[in-house]
Each structure stands twice: as structure tokens, then as C-alpha cells.
Amino acid sequence: MPQLHGQPYDLNANGFYFESLEDYASKAKENRNAYGDLVEEYEIQFIDGDDIDCALAKAWCINQANIGGYFAACDEWEDYQKKIFIIAAGEIGCEFDPEDVHPEEFDVDLYHVDSMQELAEEMVDEGLFGDIPEHLADYIDMDAIARDLAYDYTETEIAGERLIYRAS
Structure with a gap:
């Protein structure tokens, strides 16, 4: 499973590493800035994992609203399906629903x-x-x-x- 990092936009807060949607949700729920306020917005960064999952993250344009679908794709899709998606979304610019995407939908x-x-x-x-x-x-x-x-x-x-x- 890839390792991602939630980097807060709030300069008074620390980020955290996570490897699943559940891990992200539990850490984000507890993350507070230096003033005790809950941190709400994060930039999601790919940190470690297979090269194909890194390319998938880039094509997916991962963010805190769509990482659930990304993690599901990393876990469930074969490499050839990931490649089709990377080409369709990342190179051609096809739109997709991050919660319900199937690589077979793309004619590649x-x-x-x-x-x-x-x-x-x-x-x-x-x-x-x-x-x-x-x-x-x-x-x-x-x-x-x-x-x-x-x-x-x-x-x-x-x-x-x-x-x-x-x-x-």
C-alpha cells in the first residue's frame, strides 16, 4: 500500500503520514494546530510506494476528497488497469468519478x-x-x-x- 502525507495548509500545524483512508480519517480528526484548532485542509502528497502507484496518484490528482477511490484502485486494480487509467486521465484528460471508476470504461x-x-x-x-x-x-x-x-x-x-x- 502506498504511503501518503497530509500536509496542512495551516502553517501552524504539523502533517502526518498515512496508508489508508481510515488511517487518514483518524489522524485528521485528531490533528490540531498550535492554537488548538482542528486542521481542516490538507495537501495530499505521495511519499512512498510502487512506481505505478506514484504515477496513478499523479493521474488521479489525489486530494483529501478523492483519496478513498485512489486507495481502492491501488488495492484492487491490476497494473494494466492502472496504466489504462493513467493514460486516460493523466495524458488524455478524460474525466472520471473518483468513487466509481472502472478502467474498462476508457477506450485505450x-x-x-x-x-x-x-x-x-x-x-x-x-x-x-x-x-x-x-x-x-x-x-x-x-x-x-x-x-x-x-x-x-x-x-x-x-x-x-x-x-x-x-x-x-
Whole structure:
């Protein structure tokens, strides 16, 4: 589970670390500033955890109103679902309900390749351009196919992994 920090906007108060919504709620309920007043507003900061959960926090734009959904996503989603969400919300700008979001709602196709060239080769090998006779295979211009793919596909890096995606 990722570790977050609640940094008060009140300069006369101390923040606290937490690892769940319940942990946040109990610490926030008890947190007081130097004058004894309850601290109400916090900036939520990602402190420690997996790289994918850090990228998810950034795409989620975590704050004190939406961390419950974020923690649920960290706990319940597979890495590929997190990547789809990071692309949809973080790169494309899709809106989402932080309390009821499902990565399958986003129309994002992921390819685990390092370059457009590699994607072009994979698509040719899988027959997406039809059957290519063996004696003509050496004449296929992979660079041209890669350039054409770049019109509909985008390269990105998430948690240290290079990916190519297409979104509708």
C-alpha cells in the first residue's frame, strides 16, 4: 500500500503520514494546530510506494476528497488497469468519478513495445496487413509503416516502462 502525507495548509500545524483512508480519517480528526484548532485542509502528497502507484496518484490528482477511490484502485486494480487509467486521465484528460471508476470504461489499446518500429513489425508479423508472401517480406518498409502508425498511436512511459497506446 502506498504511503501518503497530509500536509496542512495551516502553517501552524504539523502533517502526518498515512496508508489508508481510515488511517487518514483518524489522524485528521485528531490533528490540531498550535492554537488548538482542528486542521481542516490538507495537501495530499505521495511519499512512498510502487512506481505505478506514484504515477496513478499523479493521474488521479489525489486530494483529501478523492483519496478513498485512489486507495481502492491501488488495492484492487491490476497494473494494466492502472496504466489504462493513467493514460486516460493523466495524458488524455478524460474525466472520471473518483468513487466509481472502472478502467474498462476508457477506450485505450496498450502495446508493450519500445518503439513505433517495433509496433510496425509486430503488426506485420501478426498479419494485420494481410498475408505477405515470403519473397516480398524483405521489401516491406517498416520505417514508413512506423511513421504512419505515429498518426494514430502515441508513445509514453509509465513507471519506467515504455508503452504505445491508441485511444478513441
